[in-house]
Amino acid sequence: MQTKPKKSVPSRFWHVFAAPLVIGLVSIAGLLSALIGDHIFDVASWIGLGAPSILICWYAFRRR
Amino acid sequence: MLTQKTIKGWYLVHKWTSLVCTVFLLMLCITGLPLIFHEEIDDLIGAHPVAINLPADTPLTSLDNIVKSALAARPGFVPQFMSFDDHGEPIVYMGMGLTPTSQGTDAHFDAFDARTAEPLAMHPFNEGVMYFIFKLHVDMFAGLPGELFLGFMGLLFVIAIVSGVVIYGPFMRKLDFGTVRKTKSTRIKWLDLHNMLGVIILAWTIVVGFTGVINTLAIPILQLWQYDQLAEMVAPYKDKPALSSFSSIQVAHDVALKAAPEMKISFIAFPETAFSSKHHYAVFMEGATPLTSKLLKPALIDAETGSLTDMRSMPWYTTALFISQPLHFGDYGGMPMKILWAVLDIATIFVLGSGLYLWLGRRRSSLPARLAELQSGAAEPVSA
Numbered sequence: 001m002q003t004k005p006k007k008s009v010p011s012r013f014w015h016v017f018a019a020p021l022v023i024g025l026v027s028i029a030g031l032l033s034a035l036i037g038d039h040i041f042d043v044a045s046w047i048g049l050g051a052p053s054i055l056i057c058w059y060a061f062r063r064r
Numbered sequence: 065m066l067t068q069k070t071i072k073g074w075y076l077v078h079k080w081t082s083l084v085c086t087v088f089l090l091m092l093c094i095t096g097l098p099l100i101f102h103e104e105i106d107d108l109i110g111a112h113p114v115a116i117n118l119p120a121d122t123p124l125t126s127l128d129n130i131v132k133s134a135l136a137a138r139p140g141f142v143p144q145f146m147s148f149d150d151h152g153e154p155i156v157y158m159g160m161g162l163t164p165t166s167q168g169t170d171a172h173f174d175a176f177d178a179r180t181a182e183p184l185a186m187h188p189f190n191e192g193v194m195y196f197i198f199k200l201h202v203d204m205f206a207g208l209p210g211e212l213f214l215g216f217m218g219l220l221f222v223i224a225i226v227s228g229v230v231i232y233g234p235f236m237r238k239l240d241f242g243t244v245r246k247t248k249s250t251r252i253k254w255l256d257l258h259n260m261l262g263v264i265i266l267a268w269t270i271v272v273g274f275t276g277v278i279n280t281l282a283i284p285i286l287q288l289w290q291y292d293q294l295a296e297m298v299a300p301y302k303d304k305p306a307l308s309s310f311s312s313i314q315v316a317h318d319v320a321l322k323a324a325p326e327m328k329i330s331f332i333a334f335p336e337t338a339f340s341s342k343h344h345y346a347v348f349m350e351g352a353t354p355l356t357s358k359l360l361k362p363a364l365i366d367a368e369t370g371s372l373t374d375m376r377s378m379p380w381y382t383t384a385l386f387i388s389q390p391l392h393f394g395d396y397g398g399m400p401m402k403i404l405w406a407v408l409d410i411a412t413i414f415v416l417g418s419g420l421y422l423w424l425g426r427r428r429s430s431l432p433a434r435l436a437e438l439q440s441g442a443a444e445p446v447s448a
């Protein structure tokens with residue numbers, strides 16, 4: 001336990017929250033996109049909301 | 065850095081808000097699943113009226129003929145609302161009531177062909193399995209108190225999500241993002257799944273949860289608008305006597321459309337309903353883009369002279385309500401969006417279910433043991 005050097009607070013924060021923040025921003029872009037326009041904006045929505053859907057399948061079913 | 069004490073505080077907030085709202089949230093997620101597809105289900109069971117098969121260039125009849133036809137079809141009833149088909153079908157819907165403000169079993173919704181004014185067969189919307197699911201989801205058959213209660217549960221859900229994110233921090237300190245340890249113990253597997261699923265669908269659950277809360281306030285929000293902006297718009301007519309007959313609704317329709325030619329008409333409220341005045345038709349206009357189609361702009365038409373008396377954009381609080389509706393329903397991005405909405409809804413069910421499982425499976429473990437589990441990322445098994 002004591003062998004590892006202590007990480008600084010900001011780097012520990014980003015270690016935990018960088019990925020959730022990126023996924024959150026992508027999801028919100030997806031939620032808003034289809035509200036603003038049609039066609040290409042709809043497709044952007046499917047990608048933005050598809051990303052978390054694919055990630056949960058990936059992390060739930062991968063072997064490790 | 066969070067201190068021991070604050071971690072314990074946030075853990076207890078997460079535990080108690082979750083415990084109170086989980087059963088209701090499970091009900092909402094399960095009933096919400098078929099509601100995502102209510103249009104497709106309605107089509108499948110033939111709940112939508114079908115327009116008569118006529119040549120495509122058949123002209124539309126006057127809307128006044130449709131009102132006559134609606135009155136003939138329901139003797140003793142008065143017209144409350146007229147609305148138009150969302151998908152551009154030549155169908156006009158009439159809301160009819162025993163009085164202009166009747167609701168529930170004293171009000172009906174009828175469909176008419178827009179070219180012949182003939183009544184069209186239509187399943188009553190307030191019957192059947194889908195209506196049961198809808199009522200359960202909206203107010204659990206308890207009216208406004210039921211709606212507000214579910215709104216409060218939604219608020220607890222949002223607090224549970226926020227506190228969950230806070231305690232996700234110390235738990236994940238020594239773990240990689242998305243870690244799911246499947247071989248250690250069932251509890252650790254479900255704890256990891258709970259964290260992984262919860263944090264990935266975070267933005268969606270907060271948005272759908274919070275917009276759901278706003279939707280539960282629909283009735284008070286619209287009442288506020290009636291006492292605020294609508295009252296102000298009709299103030300000059302306050303002391304005028306009620307009309308014995310109304311001017312043409314077709315004229316009201318055309319006058320409103322001329323005043324805002326870039327807009328479409330969503331619905332028209334007849335005089336004496338809660339959405340108009342004793343002296344006015346209120347023609348609710350909507351924009352043409354996905355966003356502006358949710359923002360209504362009422363045009364008030366004098367029901368004696370048929371002239372436009374006022375037209376204003378609605379205030380910020382109704383705008384908030386109208387934008388919350390699509391963001392809660394997921395009906396603004398075609399079928400792929402509905403499917404993704406369903407996937408994320410099912411993921412939410414897993415987060416709720418795993419949370420409940422973790423609480424039920426806490427058994428002999430003490431609060432300090434669970435806090436240690438949380439802070440070590442479950443490196444040491446709980447209740448050893």
